[in-house]
Amino acid sequence: MKVSVLVIALLSLVVLATARKQMATRYDNFKVYKAFIRDVEQLEEFKKIHHHIHIHMLHDIGGVNRSYEVVVGPAHQKAFETTLYYLDIEFEITIEDLQALLDESAYDPDAAMDWVTYHPLDKIYDWVDEQCAAHDYLDCKVIGHSYEGRPIKSVRLSKREGNKAILIEGNIHAMEWISSATVTYILNQLINSNDAELQRLTEEYDWIVVPMVNPDGFVYTHEVERLWRKNRRPNGYSNSSGLCYGIDMNRNFDFHWSGAGWGIEDPCDHWFNGEQPNTEIEILQLQDFVSSFDEGYIRAYMAFHAYGQYILLPYGHSNTEFPPNYDQMMRIAAAFAEGALDSYGSEFTYGASGLLNYPVSGAAKDWAYGVKNIPFTCTVELRDKGTFGFFLPSNQITEVGVEVTEGLKSLVVKAAEEGIFD
Numbered sequence: 001m002k003v004s005v006l007v008i009a010l011l012s013l014v015v016l017a018t019a020r021k022q023m024a025t026r027y028d029n030f031k032v033y034k035a036f037i038r039d040v041e042q043l044e045e046f047k048k049i050h051h052h053i054h055i056h057m058l059h060d061i062g063g064v065n066r067s068y069e070v071v072v073g074p075a076h077q078k079a080f081e082t083t084l085y086y087l088d089i090e091f092e093i094t095i096e097d098l099q100a101l102l103d104e105s106a107y108d109p110d111a112a113m114d115w116v117t118y119h120p121l122d123k124i125y126d127w128v129d130e131q132c133a134a135h136d137y138l139d140c141k142v143i144g145h146s147y148e149g150r151p152i153k154s155v156r157l158s159k160r161e162g163n164k165a166i167l168i169e170g171n172i173h174a175m176e177w178i179s180s181a182t183v184t185y186i187l188n189q190l191i192n193s194n195d196a197e198l199q200r201l202t203e204e205y206d207w208i209v210v211p212m213v214n215p216d217g218f219v220y221t222h223e224v225e226r227l228w229r230k231n232r233r234p235n236g237y238s239n240s241s242g243l244c245y246g247i248d249m250n251r252n253f254d255f256h257w258s259g260a261g262w263g264i265e266d267p268c269d270h271w272f273n274g275e276q277p278n279t280e281i282e283i284l285q286l287q288d289f290v291s292s293f294d295e296g297y298i299r300a301y302m303a304f305h306a307y308g309q310y311i312l313l314p315y316g317h318s319n320t321e322f323p324p325n326y327d328q329m330m331r332i333a334a335a336f337a338e339g340a341l342d343s344y345g346s347e348f349t350y351g352a353s354g355l356l357n358y359p360v361s362g363a364a365k366d367w368a369y370g371v372k373n374i375p376f377t378c379t380v381e382l383r384d385k386g387t388f389g390f391f392l393p394s395n396q397i398t399e400v401g402v403e404v405t406e407g408l409k410s411l412v413v414k415a416a417e418e419g420i421f422d
């Protein structure tokens with residue numbers, strides 16, 4: 001009797017485990033809507049829609065005169081469209097079937113590391129380990145572990161004593177797969193490309209790369225919900241949706257924290273910035289890692305995100321206050337945009353994020369600039385400008401990598417001219 005109970009228990013565990021593997025949410029016939037918000041009245045009503053219709057906002061709602069994207073399942077599309085008509089909010093459907101688009105991206109967990117496919121965390125980390133083992137000028141460290149215990153890996157490339165460093169971080173937002181794909185592309189170029197100019201830049205500068213700041217969220221986007229943005233720490237309870245998980249880690253850094261933005265207090269929201277700043281283990285370890293280097297060593301800090309093709313400079317919390325060397329950072333950002341344009345004609349817009357976007361605080365680039373005194377910091381919003389948005393097909397990864405590497409080359413040259421590395 002006892003044995004059969006045990007067998008049944010074990011069998012159900014196996015069934016559960018199998019079910020868990022297959023549980024990744026599908027988005028068959030889910031549409032992506034782009035709604036244009038004209039005025040404050042519309043904005044206030046738009047913010048409330050998710051209280052009564054089950055929708056997934058892809059952006060935090062920060063200001064008027066701009067578009068916001070929303071994912072809506074088949075059961076709720078009619079109600080959503082009716083509501084928009086009622087509120088006189090203009091909209092278009094940008095993606096007719098989200099699952100069909102996701103299926104277009106090559107995703108093969110067994111494929112070797114490349115930049116035409118999106119890869120799971122293990123594949124990315126195995127590749128990082130292989131590079132570290134093969135090149136003695138790479139110093140590879142686990143800078144800490146995520147809430148669920150996954151390593152956060154770093155690679156420091158240094159070929160010469162006394163160099164100054166450029167730090168690149170990726171995928172703090174889980175769903176932005178193009179971020180870690182691009183950051184690993186750049187790292188691969190720095191290590192393995194024959195481009196003479198790029199190799200010169202690896203002799204004269206150190207490069208520090210943290211390809212995956214949010215491993216828990218990233219794994220969750222692969223195994224459960226492709227649209228997940230935050231980390232996975234249980235953070236509270238919401239009457240509307242029960243237990244809540246995760247903090248938007250690029251809203252949790254302690255520089256003018258919570259000084260601007262939507263003021264999201266529901267812990268289930270995708271942009272919940274925490275009860276207070278600096279609460280998340282992943283970003284605390286990233287901060288400790290940055291602080292472990294001598295002051296003045298890291299001279300540029302670049303955080304890679306999607307999407308919109310922007311170089312967002314400090315500050316995020318204000319559109320009236322600007323950093324002391326803002327004009328200089330603008331010239332450096334312009335050099336990136338010029339360099340990136342040549343390959344495929346992709347245009348990058350640059351400027352203070354509070355100005356180009358809307359005031360939002362607690363981002364890594366603002367902390368790196370405002371607290372760590374790194375003289376050039378930015379958020380790079382990669383392709384595209386909204387055609388595929390967060391769901392950029394994998395056949396664009398290499399092109400994004402190429403244009404961003406070209407942008408980076410110009411950026412470093414210009415930053416040197418401007419005395420950033422002195």
Ligand SMILES: [Zn+2]
Nearest residue numbers: 173176305306
């Ligand atoms: Zn992001």
